Amino acid sequence: xxxxxxxxxxxxxxxxxxxxxxxxxxxxxxxxxxxxxxxxxxxxxxxxxxxxxxxxxxxxxxxxxxxxxxxxxxxxxxxxxxxxxxxxxxxxxxxxxxxxxxxxxxxxxxxxxxxxxxxxxxxxxxxxxxxxxxxxxxxxxxxxxxxxxxxxxxxxxxxxxxxxxxxxxxxxxxxxxxxxxxxxxxxxxxxxxxxxxxxxxxxxxxxxxxxxxxxxxxxxxxxxxxxxxxxxxxxxxxxxxxxxxxxxxxxxxxxxxxxxxxxxxxxxxxxxxxxxxxxxxxxxxxxxxxxxxxxxxxxxxxxxxxxxxxxxxxxxxxxxxxxxxxxxxxxxxxxxxxxxxxxxxxxxxxxxxxxxxxxxxxxxxxxxxxxxxxxxxxxxxxxxxxxxxxxxxxxxxxxxxxxx
Numbered sequence: 001x002x003x004x005x006x007x008x009x010x011x012x013x014x015x016x017x018x019x020x021x022x023x024x025x026x027x028x029x030x031x032x033x034x035x036x037x038x039x040x041x042x043x044x045x046x047x048x049x050x051x052x053x054x055x056x057x058x059x060x061x062x063x064x065x066x067x068x069x070x071x072x073x074x075x076x077x078x079x080x081x082x083x084x085x086x087x088x089x090x091x092x093x094x095x096x097x098x099x100x101x102x103x104x105x106x107x108x109x110x111x112x113x114x115x116x117x118x119x120x121x122x123x124x125x126x127x128x129x130x131x132x133x134x135x136x137x138x139x140x141x142x143x144x145x146x147x148x149x150x151x152x153x154x155x156x157x158x159x160x161x162x163x164x165x166x167x168x169x170x171x172x173x174x175x176x177x178x179x180x181x182x183x184x185x186x187x188x189x190x191x192x193x194x195x196x197x198x199x200x201x202x203x204x205x206x207x208x209x210x211x212x213x214x215x216x217x218x219x220x221x222x223x224x225x226x227x228x229x230x231x232x233x234x235x236x237x238x239x240x241x242x243x244x245x246x247x248x249x250x251x252x253x254x255x256x257x258x259x260x261x262x263x264x265x266x267x268x269x270x271x272x273x274x275x276x277x278x279x280x281x282x283x284x285x286x287x288x289x290x291x292x293x294x295x296x297x298x299x300x301x302x303x304x305x306x307x308x309x310x311x312x313x314x315x316x317x318x319x320x321x322x323x324x325x326x327x328x329x330x331x332x333x334x335x336x337x338x339x340x341x342x343x344x345x346x347x348x349x350x351x352x353x354x355x356x357x358x359x360x361x362x363x364x365x366x367x368x369x370x371x372x373x374x375x376x377x378x379x380x381x382x383x384x385x386x387x388x389x390x391x392x393x394x395x396x397x398x399x400x401x402x403x404x
Contacts, residue, residue: 010399016041017402018395020049021058021078025393029062029075050076052402057082080105083401084142086130087384089192090114090151092167092219095126097133098381099141102392104203108137109381119162119173126175127182146397147179147187148384150195152220157233157387160189166220166255186400188387192216193339194231195383196376197224200337202389203382204375209334213327214374215242215320217340221263225331232331243267245323266319268295268341275312283308299345310348317349321356328361328369339374346373 019039024030027038036046053059060079080103089096091114098109110133116122126149134141153165160176180187197206197214206212206226214224221243225232243263244256251260252270264270272293279288285308286301287293302309324336336357342349350371357366376382391397 014395014399016045017049017052018393018398020046021053021395021398022393024050024053024059024076025078028059028077030077031073031075035076056402056404058398058401078103082142083145085146085148085385085388086133086144087381087388088126088130088147088149089380089384090122090126090149091380092152095129096380097129098385099133099137100381100385100388101142102145102389104382104385104389106379107140110136116168118168119170119175122168123173123175123178126179130179130183144185145401146388146391147183147185148195148381148387149175149179149187149189150192150381150384150387151189152192155189155191157188157190157231160187162189186391186397188384188391190383190387191222191224192383193222194224195386196339196374197226197337197383198231198390199376199379199382199386200374201226201229202386205337205372206335211331211333212335212337213324213331213333214337214339215324216374216377217266217316217320217338217342218268221267221320223327225327225333227331242323242327245326247319247322262319262323266316266323271295271298271312271316271342274315275308278308278312285309295341296344299342302345302348313342313345313348314352316342317352318356320349321353322360324353325357325360325366328357328365332365333369336369336371337374338371339377343373343377 020035023035023038032046032050036043050059057079059076061074062077063074080101083102084107085100087098087100093113093115094111095114096109096111099107101107112129114125116125151165154163156163162170162173162175164170176187176189193216196216200206200214201212210229212226216222223242244258244261246258246260247262247265248260252264253259254261254264272295275287275298276293279285286306287297287309290297298309298312302313338350354371388397
């Protein structure tokens with residue numbers, strides 16, 4: 001056989017194993033006959049694959065009472081508790097690390113301040129914190145099968161190379177290879193917002209649909225687009241830079257070099273700056289009494305009827321709605337999810353977004369379109385775990401475990 005043929009055989013094996021595991025994970029308890037019927041695989045192939053999964057401890061048999069009252073049928077479900085993964089969220093000045101089992105159950109976690117000036121300091125610090133986390137949790141850690149890492153910036157998710165970060169200069173930063181070579185554990189690296197969009201699809205607000213757009217407003221503004229259950233990626237493996245849609249050609253200069261980008265009016269720093277300017281002009285507000293102005297404080301004031309805070313957030317909702325209307329016309333999603341501190345005032349912001357979307361996107365696309373708050377924004381590492389979950393469902397990680 002040629003190398004290509006061997007590769008094709010391995011790929012078929014990976015895809016077939018993934019198809020079986022995915023059905024058991026998503027639809028279990030499920031019988032072998034049902035798996036064969038739905039997957040269109042030969043019963044003998046299903047039997048062979050399920051035997052491998054059982055031997056590896058990735059699935060288990062459960063007895064179910066037959067509806068006819070006869071023999072109890074044997075069905076299959078996934079087994080997750082003996083397999084652990086480490087999920088990491090790298091922020092601009094902090095790092096969070098969580099230990100999950102393969103079902104996404106949170107086992108334990110830790111957070112540290114993390115200042116890094118370049119990619120070498122980042123890699124060195126990341127290795128140190130991961131090792132420290134492993135050392136501190138040996139008593140609860142079972143078989144460690146994968147690392148997932150998310151960060152702000154542009155990442156090639158196929159090889160885990162970081163090509164851009166907003167706070168430091170990077171150059172072909174092969175982060176996945178560095179971590180994988182250090183710990184000898186498969187590592188997945190991706191963008192934080194697209195990771196969160198995938199997590200919402202698996203575990204959160206968009207698990208009931210195949211097509212969704214998540215827009216996240218924090219230090220910047222970005223989007224994760226899910227199409228047919230997969231993260232939508234462009235030619236260079238990155239899309240969703242909704243923060244750089246131009247909203248006002250006469251607006252402030254953005255860090256990207258353009259003027260009036262969404263990010264200059266709809267990001268936490270932009271909103272805080274705008275509100276502070278109004279407070280400095282002595283506009284009446286309960287926020288005048290605060291020593292430090294934060295996004296959460298603005299949301300809190302708005303929820304308590306502060307007119308200045310309400311108007312500021314309505315303005316943000318209008319701008320977000322304007323940008324989202326464009327993406328709705330392009331992608332026709334089943335659901336829009338908003339993530340960020342601003343969701344603390346969702347009763348004010350979401351209707352403002354909705355009104356703008358209804359006025360500026362196609363009626364056929366926005367009719368009955370839910371616009372909801374993220375369910376997972378307060379779980380910073382779940383986006384990193386979602387890449388591990390995806391690797392189990394598409395067979396990349398699954399096949400490694402079967403070959404070990």
